Amino acid sequence: MFREKLKREIEIIKSNGLYRFLREKRDNILDFSSNDYLCLSKHPEVIEAVKEGLKYGVGSTGSRLTSGNINHQRLEEKIAEFKETERALVYSSGYATNVGVISALCKKGDLILSDKLNHASIIDGCRLSKADVLIYNHCDVEHLANLIEENWKKYNNLFIITDGVFSMDGDVAPLRDLKKIADEFNAILIIDDAHGTGVLGDGKGTLKHFNLKPSDNIIQIGTLSKAIGGLGGFVCGIDEVVEYLINTSRSFIYSTALPPHVVEGCIKAFEIIERGDVVKELQKNIKIANGIFKKNGFIKENNLTPIYPFIFKEKTMLIAEHLIKNNIFCVGIRYPTVPKGLERIRVSINVSHKKEDFELLCEKIKDIYQNHLNQTTNNPYPLYSRLFSQ
Ligand SMILES: Cc1ncc(COP(=O)(O)O)c(C=O)c1O
The missing domain is CATH 3.40.640.10 (Type I PLP-dependent aspartate aminotransferase-like (Major domain))
Incomplete structure (x- = not known):
């Protein structure tokens, strides 16, 4: 009885597009999901x-x-x-x-x-x-x-x-x-x-x-x-x-x-x-990421911190899935963690990331967007205009 009740509730969560599940973190994946900003967990x-x-x-x-x-x-x-x-x-x-x-x-x-x-x-x-x-x-x-x-x-x-x-x-x-x-x-x-x-x-x-x-x-x-x-x-x-x-x-x-x-x-x-060195390293990386994310249209203002919300709204989970297939780990964040309509990929950077990693992330997102999510419109980046109109 209780099992059936929970099953029904899980189905409702699924039908609302809010189903959560646990996944393995693969070795050698490019990881933008971790809060280990200074990589001290492996120091x-x-x-x-x-x-x-x-x-x-x-x-x-x-x-x-x-x-x-x-x-x-x-x-x-x-x-x-x-x-x-x-x-x-x-x-x-x-x-x-x-x-x-x-x-x-x-x-x-x-x-x-x-x-x-x-x-x-x-x-x-x-x-x-x-x-x-x-x-x-x-x-x-x-x-x-x-x-x-x-x-x-x-x-x-x-x-x-x-x-x-x-x-x-x-x-x-x-x-x-x-x-x-x-x-x-x-x-x-x-x-x-x-x-x-x-x-x-x-x-x-x-x-x-x-x-x-x-x-x-x-x-x-x-x-x-x-x-x-x-x-x-x-x-x-x-x-x-x-x-x-x-x-x-x-x-x-x-x-x-x-x-x-x-x-x-x-x-x-x-x-x-x-x-002090490791904090300076992080700040240096934030500056590099700011430049690249801005150039690619994912942020408007420079960030002071390593957390970047890329707001893709209803496309968020699809983009996150495609990124994982491309060996890039970023989490898609939905309601109730963030308000409805502001679903996002939370990109968190750390001291181990290189300039090329930020570039690859941007390239893959654009790629996914154009090849998988943008078949109904001629505008190659409708996403960005939405982002900028927030
Ligand atoms: C702002 C904030 N406070 C508290 C916590 C909880 O910290 P912990 O993961 O150590 O339980 C988190 C973690 O997600 C957080 O982001």
């Missing part, structure tokens, strides 16, 4: 550090509060030093961090103001919290200010929550303005810098990119699974925030701590980022 020094960490065993064997720290505190001290905050706390994933931090800090009688394009883990954290939630239009500081002005008197605490770098668009939150509003209304600004850490501000993140200093009303969240190349998440800020989370944050308290070898690899990854 020899990181691998060595991970091997060294295995001396503690494969698993941490329990929650931090029950089984204690192994090397976790060393990683937290490293993150706090790196982010120039009083303290940091590590979780088992970025998802667990957002859900655990937001649900613990934002309570009944509080108001959360959340950017419309915030990551799903922020949305889920908001849903789990007992606070009221208002969504402001994407990066729209004026809309945010209006919502706060209309509502702040009714609430105990205000929280403004934003991605630092937006995961599906690669654009950067207007942190300077958000901080100004937070200061004016005595609000807490929570920044999920999952895609800014290791990328912007000499790798230190989006706050540093804007030359803003950590302060009592800023909480930074991050993940260890993107530019850091490992697994896990973290929150950093003032001492009392961390102390409070250790006591109340359910995804921290009731979940097994990160495996110690992963912790060791992450500590090494931060050390490599601090040396």
